[in-house]
Amino acid sequence: MDNTVLHKAATRGHASHGWLDTHHTFSFANYNNPDRMHFGVLRVLNDDRVDAGKGFGTHPHDNMEIISIPLEGDLEHKDSMGNTAVIKRGDIQVMSAGTGIQHSEYNRNSDRLTKFLQIWVFPNKRNVTPRYDQITLKxxxxxxxxxxxxxxxxxxxxxxxxxxxxxxxxxxxxxxxxxxxxxxxxxxxxxxxxxxxxxxxxxxxxxxxxxxxxxxxxxxxxxxxxxxxxxxxxxxxxx
Missing domain, CATH: 2.60.120.10 (Jelly Rolls)
Structure with missing residues (x-):
């Protein structure tokens, strides 16, 4: 079918940083595949596993809608807007980075890894006021x-x-x-x-x-x- 694109799991980009094991559906960091830059406005789909007690240090984003979907374990979020929160399976987290935001994400558990999907979507409005939200779904x-x-x-x-x-x-x-x-x-x-x-x-x-x-x-x-x-x-x- 010429209106579909199939990405088998094993063909994704992969990086292992010790504490982080990640698969990239689209080009990200050191994975650069010109055939896989985005799907429409969907820019990033990362399948992340974060070891116990580890995480992403404070880093910046701007003009991107960032969605996190925890699959297993939980993740602590801190950002430059003063938000501190923990997201776990059943939660959905969203950030509008807009004019600029800094945040960190950590697995504070000492005994289990965290798995989550990190998704980036290009926004239809640039330079919006940064925003954070999370909800728990049934x-x-x-x-x-x-x-x-x-x-x-x-x-x-x-x-x-x-x-x-x-x-x-x-x-x-x-x-x-x-x-x-x-x-x-x-x-x-x-x-x-x-x-x-x-x-x-x-x-x-x-x-x-x-x-x-x-x-x-x-x-x-x-x-x-x-x-x-x-x-x-x-x-x-x-x-």
Whole structure:
């Protein structure tokens, strides 16, 4: 299909820094792949494992929407706006870096690693006032259905960002099918399989595979294993 791009898990960029083991779906840091710079406005999808007692020291960001989704363990966040918070599985964290922000992220646990997805989205407004938010979602609300976790609207379900993007999480029993209808014409969807095996349209995906799909109004998704977990990121395709 000429309106899809498949990124198998094993083809991602990989870096091991001892305390940090990370896989990059798109070019990041020392991983530079001209064919994988972004998917529409989705710029970064990092699959990070942080060792106990370790983390990212204070570092800057600007003009980027940054979303963190913890998968296991928890992560302490501190930033230049005075926020100190801990995010854990079930939480969604968002930062609008805007005119500039500095933050650090640490796994304060002494006995277990933390796994989380770090996602960067180009904003549709530059130099906004920096902003931080986090929410806790009910994981039961994504069993055999798609739970909205992010949108462009502050009064809608989930967190919001400065972009016409919608993210959904779902955890499915084997054999369950669902349909996703795109929210905005011209958008595409990047699907990332967190766990298990899933088919989207006719394309079979396994754990940590990614699939971008565009020029569609809707598509079907089927779980091929028990507890299959997927993140759908609908984003504008033009920067």
């Amino acid at each position: 994981e039961a609300d994504r069993h055999n259905k798609l739970q909205q976790i992010l949108s462009p609207n502050a009064d809608d379900a989930g967190v919001w960002i400065h972009q016409d993007a919608w993210f959904h999480l779902g955890t499915f029993d084997k054999g369950v099918t669902t349909n996703y209808k795109l929210k905005k014409k011209g958008n595409g969807v990047y699907a990332f399989v967190i766990k298990g095996d899933i088919t989207i349209s006719t394309i079979a995906l396994n754990e940590r595979d990614g699939l971008g799909i565009w020029d569609v109004d809707a598509f079907n998704l089927q779980a091929n294993s028990a507890g299959a977990e997927v993140l759908l990121m609908e984003v504008p395709m033009t920067l």
